[in-house]
Amino acid sequence: MHIPFRKMHGLGNDFVVIDARAHPVPVTARRAAALADRKTGIGCDQLIVLEPATHADVRMRIFNPDGGEVEACGNASRAVGMLLGPEHGGETRIETLGGDLVARVDDHGISVAMGVPRFGWDAIPLAYAMDTLAMPVAWEDLADPVAVNVGNPHVVFFVPDADAVDLARLGPLIEHDPLFPARVNVNVATLTGPDAITLHVWERGAGLTRACGTGACATAVAAMRRRLTGRRVTVTLPGGPLTIAWDAHDNVIMTGPAATSFTGTFAANDYPA
Known part of the structure; x- marks a missing residue:
């Protein structure tokens, strides 16, 4: 089986994007790290997997090159907003482990409402309490x-x-x-x-x-x-x-470009889950 992907980037922060909304694609830390490898895989800063969402337009899963799954990626959110914007009238609600984001496409680029930042030591999280505005370290x-x-x-x-x-x-x-x-x-x-x-x-x-x-x-x-x-x-x-x-309203809004570099497929057996 061959799995389609799209290589995208935001200011050179690059992603392999797999659209698994219609057909599930199993992704493990092993497969994510193998695909992200720049010498033996496709190569990227993050692997992005799009899946059906429970309360948004799409669920975005984010894997780092070490295979670890992380909560948020602003540049990838813009890329996904650019990719899916036409399906949703220019505005896409994206479900992530870090919370829901809203991406909008307009003449100025792609804007993403990243939500309300948190500053409590236990929300960072830190190992123990301290002032997060001027950490004494x-x-x-x-x-x-x-x-x-x-x-x-x-x-x-x-x-x-x-x-x-x-x-x-x-x-x-x-x-x-x-x-x-x-x-x-x-x-x-x-x-x-x-x-x-x-x-x-x-x-x-x-x-x-x-x-x-x-x-x-x-x-x-x-x-x-x-x-x-x-x-x-x-x-x-x-x-x-x-x-x-x-x-x-304390929401952080990020605006910038995103682009597609190329599209392709990979053989699932070459990168086992």
Whole structure:
């Protein structure tokens, strides 16, 4: 049996998308990791599986390259919104482990309502109680981060020069620190203007990435909570910019592009579940 897939990306954050709504496709950690492998598989930052939803238009399952299933992915949500928007009049409600999202397609790109961010130490989660707006912890020169849960856990460090931080080395140390029982995504950000941020992200289970939608949301909200910016900012990642707004109802709205790279099929026996 051959299984169709679509290769998509948002600012270079790339996905293999399998539409399993009509025909179920078993996905295990083993199969997800094999498909994500860039040398022996199709290659991607995340494997996305679309399934029938219980209370939304579609259920989106997200697997990292290590095979672990995670709660949310902002860039993938935009890709799915672009893919399914025509079926749903331009607006798609997406069910995820991190909560329901709404993706809208318009002339400005694809906007995703990512929901209300959470800041309680136990909602991140952290191993013990502390102030999440200025955490009294440090890893070498990275200190006093902000913790935010935007469907998945993030810590955000504001530094003078994000480009100068060795995130490839420090990212995994922080991700796997016992302070974060569910591990954590690590964001290093620099303010470059009144409402402009440059960002690098070490993504939990994936490593350095060209773009991370939830990381951009978490970083923007962290800057807003510290009164470093207004309620609408441009976050520029290595793959390009995203616009993040935190509206009057406390919903975080992310806007940016998405694209299809190519389509294809793979033999199910080549990637056993």
